[in-house]
Amino acid sequence: MIDYRTADPAKLMEAIPYCRHLGIVAAVEGGSLLLTMPFAQHLIGNPVLPALHGGVIGSLLETAAIAQVIFETRGARLPKPVDITVDYLRSGRAVDSYARARIARQGKRVVNVHAEMWQEDEAKPVANLRGHFLIS
Amino acid sequence: MSDAPEWLKHAKQHMNLTPYLAGIGGEIMDIGTPARARVPYSEKLIGDPETGVVHGGVITGLLDHTSGLAVMVKLREPMPIATLDLRIDYMRPAKPHQDIIAECECVRVTHEVAFVRGTAHQGDANDPIALCTGAFMIIRGGVHGIPVTPA
Numbered sequence: 684m685i686d687y688r689t690a691d692p693a694k695l696m697e698a699i700p701y702c703r704h705l706g707i708v709a710a711v712e713g714g715s716l717l718l719t720m721p722f723a724q725h726l727i728g729n730p731v732l733p734a735l736h737g738g739v740i741g742s743l744l745e746t747a748a749i750a751q752v753i754f755e756t757r758g759a760r761l762p763k764p765v766d767i768t769v770d771y772l773r774s775g776r777a778v779d780s781y782a783r784a785r786i787a788r789q790g791k792r793v794v795n796v797h798a799e800m801w802q803e804d805e806a807k808p809v810a811n812l813r814g815h816f817l818i819s
Numbered sequence: 820m821s822d823a824p825e826w827l828k829h830a831k832q833h834m835n836l837t838p839y840l841a842g843i844g845g846e847i848m849d850i851g852t853p854a855r856a857r858v859p860y861s862e863k864l865i866g867d868p869e870t871g872v873v874h875g876g877v878i879t880g881l882l883d884h885t886s887g888l889a890v891m892v893k894l895r896e897p898m899p900i901a902t903l904d905l906r907i908d909y910m911r912p913a914k915p916h917q918d919i920i921a922e923c924e925c926v927r928v929t930h931e932v933a934f935v936r937g938t939a940h941q942g943d944a945n946d947p948i949a950l951c952t953g954a955f956m957i958i959r960g961g962v963h964g965i966p967v968t969p970a
Contacts, residue, residue, distance in 0.1 A: 685868060700865040701874035704842070725842035728884075736839035737887075737902040738880020745876050761867050764875045768906040 688757045692716050692750055702746055705739065709750055716754055718747045718782040727777065735775030740800060743782050744769060744812035748796040751784035752816050756794065760819045765793065767814035775809045778802050784812075793817055823850055826897045831888070840884055843877060847888060853922040853937075854888040856881060860916050871915035878919060878939050879907055882951040885921035886935040890955050893925040893933065900933070903954040913948045917941045923951070933957055 685698055692709040696702045696718075707720045720726070720743050728736025745767055752762040784798035798812040823831075831850045834840070840847075845858035858864070858881050866874025883905055890900050913919055922944060923937030937951040938944055 698868055699874070700863050700868070701877060702866075704863040705876075725838045727838040730838065736837065736880060737883040737905065738876065739839055741879035741883065741905065741907075742874065742876025745879065746874075761869075763912070764907075764909045766906065766908045767875070767879070768904060769879070769902075770904045771902045774901065 687753050687761060688759060690753065692754055695750065695753065696746075701742070705742060705746075707743060707746055711754075715783055715785065716747070716750050718743065718750065720780045720782070722778050722780070732774060733777045735777070735780065737769075737771060740771065740775050740780075740810045741767070741769045741812070743780060744784075744798045744800050744810060745814070747782035747784040747798040747800070748812060748814055748816065751786065751798070752794055752796060752818060755786055756789065756818050758818045762794070762816040762818050765815040765817055767812055769810055769812050771810045773807065773809050775800075776802060780809070781805070787813075792819075827891060830891050830897060834884065834888055834891075837884070839880060843880065845881060845884070847885075848920070850888060850892055852889075852892060853924040854885050854892055855920060855922050856885045856888065857918050857920045859918050867912075870912070872912045873915070873919065875907070875909060878909070878913065878921075878949050879905065881919060881921045882907060882923065882937050882939055882949065883953070885923040886925075886937055886951065886953045887955065889923040889925040889935050889937070890928070890933040890957070893928045894957070899958040901956045901958060903932070903956050905951060905953040908950045910947050910949055913939075914941055919948065928957070930959070931957055
């Protein structure tokens with residue numbers, strides 16, 4: 684059993700099989716979490732370019748959003764996604780990726796979260812996400 | 820689909836071998852209207868270790884992949900495409916130990932952009948797990964490294 688009220692973000696990523704599959708690691712940096720997804724061959728969506736799969740980028744952003752909500756709200760349950768919108772700004776290259784999220788608005792039951800993913804340069808985001816998550 | 824053009828059959832094979840799709844154990848079912856792909860349930864897809872519910876990112880990934888395929892179905896020749904945006908509405912958690920099927924349809928292709936609607940379900944399309952809306956750029960000039968058949 685995972686206690687989301689006290690769970691360490693780094694250990695949480697290890698406890699979630701799909702995050703382990705993607706190789707996502709989390710570290711606390713200042714007041715927020717920094718997620719890192721080292722490049723791996725199985726993250727590729729277009730081998731010709733090569734480019735990361737759009738689904739991998741969406742997965743990293745959604746994970747960043749969920750992890751930040753757990754870290755900040757410390758509810759008893761895993762936040763449940765209601766909807767997400769991912770905007771793809773540039774192609775995700777075959778290098779390491781990073782993501783960070785912030786809560787734009789926290790209500791009693793629902794939070795609005797914005798997340799951003801980048802690679803070599805944080806000023807040049809690869810994609811961003813806006814989403815709503817149910818909390819308890 | 821036996822009546823699909825050769826290049827589209829080739830694209831299907833290519834899209835089936837995508838490392839990400841292969842890595843999650845997914846496969847393309849149909850290149851038609853709708854385009855369909857599925858991912859069987861497996862332990863590595865779990866996003867909630869307590870319930871065994873699959874991570875939302877798996878559904879996003881499958882819908883993105885199937886949406887791209889749906890765009891290709893509507894093109895007359897092979898052209899690189901890129902996801903502009905994708906919205907996913909999660910209707911309900913996916914039931915553990917059941918396949919997830921994505922069905923997507925490209926509703927409109929303009930010169931530059933294609934618009935897609937899709938559904939993810941577990942066998943009954945009337946009981947969806949998620950709905951998606953996406954827009955894709957059609958890169959008619961091609962991008963370096965990708966040969967494009969001249970019009």
